[in-house]
Amino acid sequence: MTATPRIAALIVAAGRGRRAGGPVPKQWQSLLGKPVARWTLERFAAIAELIMVIHPDDRKFAENLCDGLDVTLVDGADERAGSVRAGLQALAIAPPDIVLIHDVARPCISIQCIQTVIDTLADHAGAAPALPVTDALWTGENGKVTGPQDRTGLYRAQTPQGFRYADIMQAHRDFSGNAADDVEVARAAGLDVAIVPGEERNLKITVPADFHRAAQILKEDKMDIRLGNGYDVHAFESGDHVILCGVEIPHDKALKGHSDADVAMHAVTDALYGAMAEGDIGRHFPPSDPQWKGAASEIFLKHAVDLAQSKGYAISNIDVTIICEKPKVGPHAPAMTARMAEIMGLREDRISIKATTSERLGFTGREEGIASIATATLVAA
Numbered sequence: 001m002t003a004t005p006r007i008a009a010l011i012v013a014a015g016r017g018r019r020a021g022g023p024v025p026k027q028w029q030s031l032l033g034k035p036v037a038r039w040t041l042e043r044f045a046a047i048a049e050l051i052m053v054i055h056p057d058d059r060k061f062a063e064n065l066c067d068g069l070d071v072t073l074v075d076g077a078d079e080r081a082g083s084v085r086a087g088l089q090a091l092a093i094a095p096p097d098i099v100l101i102h103d104v105a106r107p108c109i110s111i112q113c114i115q116t117v118i119d120t121l122a123d124h125a126g127a128a129p130a131l132p133v134t135d136a137l138w139t140g141e142n143g144k145v146t147g148p149q150d151r152t153g154l155y156r157a158q159t160p161q162g163f164r165y166a167d168i169m170q171a172h173r174d175f176s177g178n179a180a181d182d183v184e185v186a187r188a189a190g191l192d193v194a195i196v197p198g199e200e201r202n203l204k205i206t207v208p209a210d211f212h213r214a215a216q217i218l219k220e221d222k223m224d225i226r227l228g229n230g231y232d233v234h235a236f237e238s239g240d241h242v243i244l245c246g247v248e249i250p251h252d253k254a255l256k257g258h259s260d261a262d263v264a265m266h267a268v269t270d271a272l273y274g275a276m277a278e279g280d281i282g283r284h285f286p287p288s289d290p291q292w293k294g295a296a297s298e299i300f301l302k303h304a305v306d307l308a309q310s311k312g313y314a315i316s317n318i319d320v321t322i323i324c325e326k327p328k329v330g331p332h333a334p335a336m337t338a339r340m341a342e343i344m345g346l347r348e349d350r351i352s353i354k355a356t357t358s359e360r361l362g363f364t365g366r367e368e369g370i371a372s373i374a375t376a377t378l379v380a381a
């Protein structure tokens with residue numbers, strides 16, 4: 001195997017999934033607003049090239065949900081083994097080193113589990129996750145228990161099942177009939193398959209209630225937290241007030257700037273843009289554009305807040321520090337907090353506004369201007 005193996009994920013999505021109910025096969029149904037198959041593809045997108053085997057009738061569904069992902073779609077067969085064979089065959093044009101064969105109906109697979117399967121292939125011809133059976137097992141007939149069943153050595157098999165491409169391609173060519181999964185095909189060809197730890201979260205959506213379970217698991221995954229920082233400086237010029245966090249504060253100077261020069265609000269706005277990797281105010285409101293001359297800075301802040309919302313983020317909190325000798329900011333902080341809460345649609349206890357001096361050092365110490373720094377936290381909503 002090469003130092004960095006080429007990895008393909010072969011997603012088996014040609015089944016009709018009738019037990020799950022619904023008007024279309026389960027893999028095209030919505031899970032938290034996104035088709036099941038899309039969740040599954042995204043799990044593998046960063047690790048592997050994607051190939052999905054589908055029923056020819058489902059091509060439209062598949063094409064729609066692949067938007068923005070590079071997925072090769074291949075028509076499958078009536079039986080699972082035939083579908084896998086079709087997918088493997090399609091990969092033969094540019095064969096990968098490793099192929100991970102995965103059920104489309106397992107959208108909650110963790111990246112760690114996928115990685116463990118890949119890593120285990122360094123020492124084994126095959127690797128697949130499984131969970132040991134922990135419940136007591138019975139045999140039964142006509143609704144009655146007929147006896148105990150020893151659970152020793154029994155596992156619940158999961159996917160992805162990983163193999164070296166050449167091995168599993170050959171194994172499928174040599175296999176006749178229909179196999180429950182690819183481990184069965186591999187073993188029939190004499191390949192050793194290592195069991196790696198499976199996951200309860202890696203459920204296979206089978207019946208309608210499984211959609212709810214999968215949604216719960218995926219919701220808990222959404223711990224996408226983003227921090228941004230912002231820094232701004234404006235110089236003083238002659239005037240009789242400054243505007244800080246949207247509040248007019250009497251002073252014997254004004255702040256100079258293209259807009260209303262609200263140095264504190266600018267720092268907060270840049271922190272929000274920063275958290276989204278969306279540049280800064282200058283990118284969205286070029287100072288060269290005369291329409292922003294004298295503009296109220298809340299236009300910029302509202303834009304950043306709306307952008308965060310449109311990207312699916314909630315603002316968790318902001319923290320801003322204003323650095324100046326004068327004017328005294330403390331007495332105005334409650335009004336500034338209320339104003340920022342109003343503009344941003346946030347509770348006041350999520351907004352921190354504080355001030356400090358620079359001990360008479362530097363440009364703020366010499367009262368040549370005001371500086372401000374801010375931090376913002378965004379959480380995927």
Ligand code: MG
Binds near residue numbers: 233
């Ligand atoms: Mg500014």
